[in-house]
Amino acid sequence: MTNTRYTVAIHVLTLLAYAGPEALTSEYIAGSVNTNPVVIRRILAGLREAGLVRSQGGPGGGWQLLRAPEAVSLLDVLRAVDTEASFPLHATPPNLACPVGRSIQAILTGHFHTAQAAMERELARVSLRDLLEGVKAQPA
Template sequence: MKRSSRLSLALHALVHLHKQPEEAITSTTLAQCLMTNPVVVRRVLGTLREAGIVAASKGHDGGWRLLRPAAEISLRQVYAAMGESLLIRTESDPGDIQCGIVRTVNSVMGDFLADAEALLAARLERVSLDDIARQATPNPLHPHHGAHHHG
């Protein structure tokens, strides 16, 4: 896996969990689907566990399960849980504070990014895990790939 955000990974894993609600799925199995390492899976799902989205059980037949129905899990919750920003963090250089222009640019950029972040979150709220899962089921070979419903 190269440089893809943990958010996609989390969503992918969650859809798998949703599609197989009968039994818990192990990190190793998920890692094969996601083409990554079991430890990476645990890291990602671990943060989702802290957010109350999934639960892990140890021992025999242990593994991961969803804690809530997929229709009640919004992408926003997953997004928030991951603590990730879809936006690039444009750190302000500490040495520049002497220059008023830097402060202004940083301030404008910061305000803008905060606004944008809220906007993105509002949009993510409208998509649920179930929405994604339903898109994945019907035609796995001919995805529409256009105009979905999140606009």
């Protein structure tokens, strides 16, 4: 999994929280992330669908955070980008004539879900505000 969208999404949301009510353009944001504005718009489009941000066209437009930073958890962001962080099963279905092949997927699904849930519990404990505090505590 070399999918960096989750990290970029968190970065961008933290930047928006840092900026407060001011709208930031995708070009400006891309300057902080160090990538292309279209990449930023793609990711922010998903976050908009999740109700986390809004966009505004035209001069003076850009992107704004719709919730208070303490009301957005890292789990919220994960759900918004939906980068299926779980464990993928087999590429091709196992042999159903084999006792192990027949049942392994159902068994693993349960255990993977439990592990995933434990991870999500931790992500739910961290908010954008926590990240902001970390950023501001940074030495110049």
